[in-house]
Amino acid sequence: MLNRKQIIAVLLAFMLGLILNDAYSELSFLERPLSLFQDGIEKDSPGDWIKEDQIKVYNDRVIINLKDAEWASFTDTNSMDPIIDETANAIEIIPKSADDIHVGDIISYKSDYADGTIIHRIIKIGSDEEGWYCIVKGDNNQSPDPGKIRFNQIKRVLVAIIY
DSSP states (O other): OOOHHHHHHHHHHHHHHHHHHHHHHHHGGGGSOOOSSSTTOOOOOOOOOSOGGGEEEOSSOEEEOOTTOEEEEOOSOOTTTTTSOTTOEEEEEOOSSGGGOOTTOEEEEEOSSSSSEEEEEEEEEEEETTEEEEEEEOTTOSSOOSSOBOGGGEEEEEEEEEO
């Protein structure tokens, strides 16, 4: 049977092991390359709706040559934080066909389950017996919006955000 000194020594050794393990795990980041980005994982981004030759920047103005553009502002729902908030403004255009729409695009659409226009990012595109659809989700929401969004529900695509 262990005496009191031996029990204390075993407990101290155990506690020292826990402390050293915590210290080592805190320093183990040094073994990995440092990254300012979320593990360097590529995420779907909006399509290139405005080409560089459509943008002219002058000392006193910026001109974006974009047909059928519409100004958009936002309400404070927090669903698209931090990319879009109530103080942001944007430029939207009407997509010509479902082929124009890509995963990563931010769309405004009319919903069957909510009043008003919703502005969320496309996370999936598919096709079923009714044809083309997309699944959308607010960047700051935990789960996708309910239901499939059909092309005829899409009102516009966000092509520029202005802060």
